[in-house]
Amino acid sequence: MPEQPQEQRRTPLSRDRVLRAAVAFADAAGIEALSMRRLAQELGVVPMALYKHVANKEELLDGMVEVVVAEIGGQAPGSGWKSAVRGRILGARGALLAHTWAAQVIRSRTSATPAVLAYLDSVIGMFRDGGFSLDLTHHVMHALGSRVLGFTEELFDDPGSTAPQDERAQMAAYEAMARRYPHVTELARAVAHDRRTVIGQGCDDRFEFEFALDLLLDGFERLHAQGWTSSP
Secondary structure: OOOOOHHHHOOOOOHHHHHHHHHHHHHHHOHHHOOHHHHHHHHOOOHHHHOOOOOOHHHHHHHHHHHHHHOOOOOOOOOOHHHHHHHHHHHHHHHHHHOOOHHHHHHHOOOOOHHHHHHHHHHHHHHHHOOOOHHHHHHHHHHHHHHHHOOOOOOOOOHHHOOOOOHHHHHHHHHHHHHHOHHHHHHHHHOOOOHHHOOOOOOOOHHHHHHHHHHHHHHHHHHHHHOOOOOO
């Protein structure tokens, strides 16, 4: 029996295959390197073949977010609202740690994708099932902010990422900064961060993320027990 031509043996292109290939490409090469042309090369097709499945790069990025958010786990059936929310958010963080470009792309979206909306709906549902009022749930979601999706907007970048590499110049820069901003410099010198767990630049390592999350959840628990309301 004659061998089938390579074109006939090739795995058919689909939207799911395109999106998963884009996620794998971004994981390996970084989101900045991703383009429709590069992705087409990776898949062994002409660029125009991609446009049958995604209209443009923005739609491609939306789809990539959908793939990552679909990986979020961490919801324990039958658990109380506090452990359920904590597990869900840490599940989101785990998904973003597996795809370090994803937080940047999520921030860049002008509107939430269906998967993000479904995820947010599930978190809101946990608070509502736990007896939270709509009023408190509204303010809780604002307080969580981007942390609900597993990342935080940091106040400062890691000073090590922008400091001069030359040791003498670095010392001089620190001394000048210490004279002008003594408390900021003292804190920056005292704190070391685990770069293996950082999503992007900044202070979002595992301990700090969970520390802040637990403070928030404890605060929500107290407000809920007090029957808190924003109304006068």
